[in-house]
Amino acid sequence: MRFEPPxxxxxxxxxxxxxxxxxxxxxxRHSPRASNDxxxxxxxxxxxPEGDRLxxxxxxxxxxxxxxxxxxxxxxxxxxSSTFAFIVYVLWAFLPQSVLHSLHIYYYxxxxxxxxxxxxxxxxxxxxxxxxxxxxxxxxxxxxxQLSTITDEYAVVSTDDKYLWKAxxxxxxxxxxxxxxxxxxxxxxxx
Numbered sequence: 001m002r003f004e005p006p007x008x009x010x011x012x013x014x015x016x017x018x019x020x021x022x023x024x025x026x027x028x029r030h031s032p033r034a035s036n037d038x039x040x041x042x043x044x045x046x047x048x049p050e051g052d053r054l055x056x057x058x059x060x061x062x063x064x065x066x067x068x069x070x071x072x073x074x075x076x077x078x079x080x081s082s083t084f085a086f087i088v089y090v091l092w093a094f095l096p097q098s099v100l101h102s103l104h105i106y107y108y109x110x111x112x113x114x115x116x117x118x119x120x121x122x123x124x125x126x127x128x129x130x131x132x133x134x135x136x137x138x139x140x141x142x143x144x145x146q147l148s149t150i151t152d153e154y155a156v157v158s159t160d161d162k163y164l165w166k167a168x169x170x171x172x173x174x175x176x177x178x179x180x181x182x183x184x185x186x187x188x189x190x191x
Contacts (some may be wrong), residue, residue, distance in 0.1 A: 089114070150176055 092100075093114035099110065142148045151173065153159070158172035164182050 092108055093111060100106075125155060153174040156171065158168070158174055163172055163174060164178055
């Protein structure tokens with residue numbers, strides 16, 4: 001079997017030869033995303049740059065409004081802030097106290113917390129797995145004395161006893177009395 005690209009005999013549309021790299025990132029009145037006219041439908045095809053028109057006509061793109069730009073900014077800010085917080089954490093955990101004092105940093109939490117927080121998070125994840133498994137077994141699993149462990153409203157009970165001794169041509173539920181008969185009856189009395 002040959003590996004096929006995701007286009008399956010539809011190669012991507014090449015960019016026009018006369019377009020420059022910077023023309024792909026134009027902003028202002030020609031940008032469909034920056035223009036307020038797009039929402040009202042006042043933008044014409046002549047206002048869309050050639051590279052954007054080719055992308056709009058392509059079958060591999062989802063359009064310019066797929067992800068709002070606010071989410072991109074929020075994601076980038078979250079990425080930068082989490083990276084900064086991780087760098088500060090690593091520096092606080094591993095730099096000697098003399099280096100921190102030379103940087104005029106005198107107040108910081110005890111280094112004991114650098115071990116406690118990751119350990120707490122790891123044990124919290126383990127506890128969540130154990131707690132969910134316990135909850136499923138103790139609370140959500142019906143007791144053995146309840147009828148729902150034997151049958152439910154979706155059961156398709158077979159009334160034919162021939163499926164006790166040979167395979168069926170479908171999925172059938174066998175009555176509990178018949179299963180007990182097959183499993184626990186004396187073999188002398190079985191047909």
